[in-house]
Amino acid sequence: MITIGILGGGQLGRMTALAAANLGYKTHIYCPEQDCPASHVSSDFTSAAYTDTAALDAFARSVDVITFEFENIPHTSLEQLQAIKPVYPQPTILQKTQDRLIEKNFVQSCDIGTAxxxxxxxxxxxxxxxxxxxxxxxxxxxxxxxxxxxxxxxxxxxxxxxxxxxxxxxxxxxxxxxFVAFSCEISVVAARTQQGEIALYAATENSHKNHVLDESLVPARISDAVRVKAEAIAGTLAEALNLVGVLAIEMFVTESGDVLVNELAPRPHNSGHWTIDGAMTSQFEQLVRCVVGLPLGATTLRAPQIRMKNLLGEEALDVAAYLQNPAAKLHLYGKKEAKAGRKMGHVTILS
Ligand SMILES: Nc1ncnc2c1ncn2[C@@H]1O[C@H](COP(=O)(O)OP(=O)(O)O)[C@@H](O)[C@H]1O
Ligand SMILES: [Mg+2]
The missing domain is CATH 3.30.1490.20 (ATP-grasp fold, A domain)
Known part of the structure; x- marks a missing residue:
């Protein structure tokens, strides 16, 4: 049986582990914090620092392939792991996206605009x-x-x-x-396999509160011309990075219809959580398929309109209304304390 190693134990790791389990794979979570959300749903768990070379070595030997849900893993640790088992997305990709300067230089080198x-x-x-x-x-x-x-x-x-x-x-x-005076913020999640097959999810319109994602709306309320530009950007970047895995591209849409890249995340993204209930294949399943070498799944929408609301802090204590709404799917991450601003869960509403 194949075991997927996941660096990082938050909600992204949890949802990736659940998707892996649905396809019959085991997961091994590596995370410094004990009792993290992903550890509750995985078969193996290592609690150690991202710089603990002995723990990293044992982790790599216990799994078949490695991915990550957390971006701030030291590059030397990823190189150590990669010498033992494949790491997807490739560590060189994470190296580009960990530093905003390198990331923007890279985006511009692909003839794509930024601030x-x-x-x-x-x-x-x-x-x-x-x-x-x-x-x-x-x-x-x-x-x-x-x-x-x-x-x-x-x-x-x-x-x-x-x-x-x-x-x-x-x-x-x-x-x-x-400062970009954007008319809206959108994101596109791209998935690319080891064979170079690419799938894109519908552009998502994102609204933030206190710099944290509050809601995502699909399809984004953008013109066809903007949608085509956003999709072209996503495809170009996935190719240019030689991506294996999932990449989220955050973009600004200006009043004049320009699309500028804000930042990249080579992992499942909060603005893609709607794909669990709203797409034929979730972003998490897509990542699992990419890392184990399966073909991609369809990204078709399951409803004409989909809204994802993050449940931050105490918003997660008030879920009764969502549980009663037949069009709503509730997801809670198993975090103990509903601290202010903490991402406790999300709800997806199909209409
Ligand atoms: N150059 C910019 N112009 C306008 N708004 C920005 C700019 N940079 C960031 N923002 C706003 O702040 C949010 C968070 O910034 P971002 O660079 O994505 O950092 P983070 O890593 O915290 O997500 C963005 O989603 C956007 O709303
Ligand atoms: Mg951001």
């Missing part, structure tokens, strides 16, 4: 970059940011604003991005 950007390694650099890019703009740490963490919006030219922004980076290398 304007400039590297910032000091307060002096920031002054030059703000002068070049103009306000409003956003200073972001190059690595380790998620859900809006490690970001500072600069709305004016006051020196005090730049100082506060630079201090918010805590000395980490940063990138300054021009």
């Amino acid at each position: 304007s950007y400039q590297v910032v390694d000091s307060l002096d650099d920031l002054k030059t970059a703000v002068a070049a890019i103009g306000v409003p703009c956003i200073l972001k740490t190059r690595t380790l940011g998620y859900d809006g963490k490690g970001q500072y919006k600069i709305a004016d030219n006051a020196p005090a604003t730049r100082t506060a922004a630079w201090e918010a980076m805590h000395g980490q290398p940063a990138i300054l991005e021009g």
